[in-house]
Each structure stands twice: as C-alpha cells, then as structure tokens.
Amino acid sequence: MHAVWHLLEIVYVTTNSGLSASVVPYYMEWLNFNFPAPAAADGERIIGSSPDSNALAQNPDVWPYVQKLALRGHVTTVANMLERIAPAQVLSAAASRWARELAQTARDMPLASSDETSGSFNARWRRWNSGLQSMATNIGSMLDKADDDALSALAMVVDVMRGDADSISRVGDTWQDVLGAVLLYSEPTAQTERLPALAQLVLEQFESDDFTLVDRTLAALVRHELPEFLVYCNQIDAWLSAHVSDLMQHIGILDSCRRVFKVEPREHYLVFLGERYLTHEGLWRVAMDYFGLCRTRVSQNIMGEYIVRMPLESDRKAQQVLRVCERYKLTEAMERVHRQLGRQKWQRGRLGAAIAHFVRVNDSSAVGQICDQLWAEYLASGQLTYGPIIDSVLATSAHDRVRFLTVYRDFHECYKGGEFKRAGKLLLSILVGEIAPSHAVPDLLVDSIPLLEGDALVFGADDTLELMRCAESVAQSLVDSDVCGVGRDELSIFNVACARNLARS
C-alpha cells in the first residue's frame, strides 16, 4: 500500500518549478525505498568473501551486482566497487584501465540542483553522456579483437549508464527497474507527463500475465489510467481505494473516473470502507466518520439508518451516538435516539432522565405521562420523593407539567418550613397559571384548606375569590362526570373555609 500511495504522491502531488519539476529523482527515490535492490547484504557477502581485489574480480557475483547497482543509480557504490576491482592482477590491462575510467565517470555523473537552469544541466549531461558513448565505442572495439569476460561485463555497465535500452532491459528484472534506468540515463529531466509514453514502451517488454496485483496497480498509475488504478486499489485494500479516491478528489483528478464509473467513486469507496468497519463491533465510530466525509444526501441517509439501529448498551455509548448525530446534523436520527433512550429509561424507572430525553424532542405527551406517573406515586405514597428527579431536568424544560411538579415541590417545602404566606402564593400561582393537570386541581384545593383555616391570614379576598373560581370548575366537573379524585364532602369543607377566610379578610 505504501508503494502505491508514495507513487501517487510523486505523480500527482509533488509539483515544483525549474529542474526540480523533473519526476526522475522522485521516481528513483520511490523505487529504491519501496523495492530496494540490490540487497546490501549481497554486497557485504561479496566483499566479505573476497579478501583482495583478485578474489573480488574473480567472484562470479560481483559483475551482476555492479550492473544492478548501475541500473538503480547507485553510482557512488559502483565507483567504489570498480576502484576495488581495478587493481586486480587477474584483470587485463584494458579492463583495469577502463574500470578506473568508469569509476571516475560514475563519480562525475551530473546531479541536478535547484540553482541550475535546465539548459545548463542538459549541457553538462550531454557532455557526460558523450564520454560514456566514446567509452562504450572504445571498449567495443577491444572486445572485437579479443574475448575478455571482465571487459564484457564492464561494457554492460557502460551501456546501462549511457542509457542503452537493450542493455537496460537485459539487466533489469522488473518493469519498475527498467523504467527507472530509462528515466535516469535517457531522460534525466523528464516530467510527469512523459511517464505514460515511457511506461508503455517498457511494459510492452514484459508479460502482463505475470504481473502481481501491485504491479498492475502501479502500471495503471504511471499510465495515468485512473479508473483502472482505482479498481485495482480496491482489490488491494478498501482503505487504499477510499483514501486514494479522496486524495484524487482534493487534487482535482477524479473527473476522469466519473466518466467511467456509474456512481460517484469517492462516495462509493468511502461508504464501502465504512460498511467494512461496521462489521467490527468497536469500529462503528470510525465507520460513521467515513460516512460523514461523503457529505451527500445518500451518505447521510445511510448514517441515519445505521445509527438508529445501534445498540445502546451503556450511557457512554448513547452519548457517543448522540454526539455523532449532532456532529453530522442527523436531526431525525437524533430524535429517534432520544425517544429510544427516553423509553429505555422510563422502563428502567429512571424517570428524570426519561423526561430529559423526551423534552429534547418536544414530546409533550410522553413528558406529561411521566409527570402524571410521578404525581400518582406521590398521591399513593403520600411522600413527595420526586424532587431530585425534577431537579435534574429543571434547567432544560419549560414543560407545564414539569413546572407544575417543581412549584408544587416548592410549595411543600415552604409549608413544611412554616412559610405559609409563600406557600399560599405558590399554590395560587399553580392554579392561576393553569399549569396543573385538571385531575390534580381538586387535590390542590384540598391542600389550600389548612392555609385558609390557619391562624395567619394567608389568602386575601381576591386570592380567596380566585380559589373559589377554581372550585366552581371542579364542582362543574363533578356534575358532568363521576370521575374525580376529590369528593363533594371535601369541596363542602373547602367552601366553608373560603367563606370564613373571606369574612376575616
């Protein structure tokens, strides 16, 4: 994967001006990093097994090794090896001489610099190359007169370095090798646009049936066959195709793929990768982020469908799910999750948390039902224990039922603390504000009886009349139906208490 990504970066991302616009040094760096050759261990073994230059020159592995070094552009190492071989007495005088000359020529190989113009570099390159050409001619004429294995091997090194295509093809094992040597020694200032044509010429020399998947992928890339490249990337790994298509989108080269693919390729591969991650229990969050990167309606729909079906085994996970919904603006999914959590908490008896979730989605009906449940529990037990439950949702809720339970709780606390006037005001505010459910009003009127009958005057005339007005509507409901939590006897007591209070006030 690294080789593919690195080459993509070289071909499409690395852009500079001047000489450094040449793709050749980057390609050679890529080649030697991702497909290192020849192995350093081979060189150490050859040197280690050859105590002197004679043994080195006679080592059957040394010349293929030097040729491979030349193919890969390791010219300094080539020079070092040749300088070690040159003094060998087993070599002919010609071989020894040309080994030294070639070592010097290798060291003189021009290197591009950012300060130099391309014209100046090309001039230096041509001079250097012409030196190799004349060296090849001279060695060739000597070989015509007499066989010399060392000289033949040296001639091959010279041919590689002067950019002879046939020699490069003979020495190179892979198309990546051959392409590298062709670029390095024939077109050292080639730019990215030259790659497809050169790659095509090189690839024709190899059997494509023998190519691995990585070979096909890299070949498609250098030939700028991007749709094919993406398909191969997906065969290597879904992560690669997702990120490659994303990078291609960012650098603006995905359009050629859109003409070939039926679907939007970036979205397709990102969703594909996200779906792969969803099969791993712990990677759902990563999957959501990949879906979220698409930023299309389709991907949003997919996210929404997945996230509402996410098992909410713990509060921590539920919070994560809600954060994802918030981050990616999945409003509908967030509502469904809140309702799901509200029902879950309701079933588990966590009424405060349930109210909080239903408040978030403005489900007044559910909030009302839970508040009614709390009120019914209070009436059944006579103990007002829902205080902490309400406290936890107070800040987030303006729901009438929640406010009713809150004010009623405050009324209770004031009454217990002996603050009767304040308690009376709170009770009256509930009735006047009509925030209590209708079935609770009779109970509130009964609660007012001790305040009406108490020693201190809690309710003034106007307040008392207001209480009596509420009692009227309760009395009317007693006439209309038989269902009421408070009976006629209690209402009679209330009416008497009101009359007495009016007389006092």
Add this chain to the structure above:
Amino acid sequence: MNSLQVQPVARKITGIRWLPPRAGNAYTDTDLYFVSGSSAKHKELVLWTTANPDFQPTDDDKDNDDAESSSPLATLVAKVKHDGDVHDIAAPASDIVATASSFGMISIYNIGHTDNGDSSLSLREAVTAHKFANGEPAVATSLSVQPTNSADAEIASCGEDGRISYAPILRLDALQRHEVDSTVITGVCWPMPTQLAIATRAGQVKL
C-alpha cells in the same frame, strides 16, 4: 516525556492501572506490574509486566542497539476472561484487582506469583452492585478504593442506576446500595476514608 513508545495489543482497552509495588514503599521492584481491561469483542483482564526504568542501564551502558530496540515495552503475564466490558479498574494491593463491568458487577481478582516466575489472574468473588428498578443490569461506571492501609478497606462503585454501592473488599456480600441521583453517576472517589464524592451526568458533584 522524551519520546512516545507504542506497543499495539489488538484490543479495545477501556481501563488501565498500575499495581502497587510488591516491595511496598521500598520501591525496589525490578519489574513493575499493571493491568489492562478491554471490551467489545475481547472482554478480558490482562496482567502485564514491564522493567522498572530506575533499574535500566543508561544510554552509555547500552552496547547492543539491536537488542534494545527489539525488546517489547511490556510483556503479557496472565489474562482472564471478564464478564462484560471492563469499565473501570482499581488495584487496592499488589495481589488484588477490582473491576467494574457493563453488567453492573464488581469483581475481585487475585493475582498469584509462583517461585518460578509464573503469574496467574483468577476471579475470587463478584457481586451485582447496580441494576435498574425493572431488574435489568445497570453499567457500573466507576470504582474507587477507600484510602486506608487497612486490610478491610472498602470499595465503592457508581452506576447508571443513579446509585453508589460500597462494601469491604474482603466481604462483598455486605454490599450496601444508596440512590443518590436521578441521572447517571459517572465517577466516584473517596476524598477521605469517611466521605464519598460523585460526579453526575447532569454536571453536578456531590459529597
């Protein structure tokens, strides 16, 4: 911290704790131990050991760079399956580990060391500390050990049921539960041996 070193373990780690040194306040252990807990696909408690850096050779003494770079940061010594996701870990002593699980349980594990250097991790006792009113287990979100040197120290836990539970480590059957909030309790600790502090989902801290 001079550099960040990484050792992938292919687990979703949800808790990690050092064990107190076996040498106690002498701090002469050549090897240090810690436990990690994981969730999702592999629910496990794992005992690891790592070399005490105070006893490591200095840079000048290191002769073989290859050997040094290839040694792992920590070595797995023992592991045991865990019932539910590990939500928190406490290490009251060098031979005891307590965990809080997604099934609302507090579990106590014993760590054993043999003379030939082998170690073991085994479940000694577990108790359901947290459940909802309808009987469903509630996640135990956090654990804390009472800061005393007593052998009968207590361990406290909190959970999604809005309760805290506490019991002596050696007698989990004496567990006591108290409802303290209507929301999820996210954290618990002992500021003093006679006091518990909790943090709630609603952003409150209670003592």
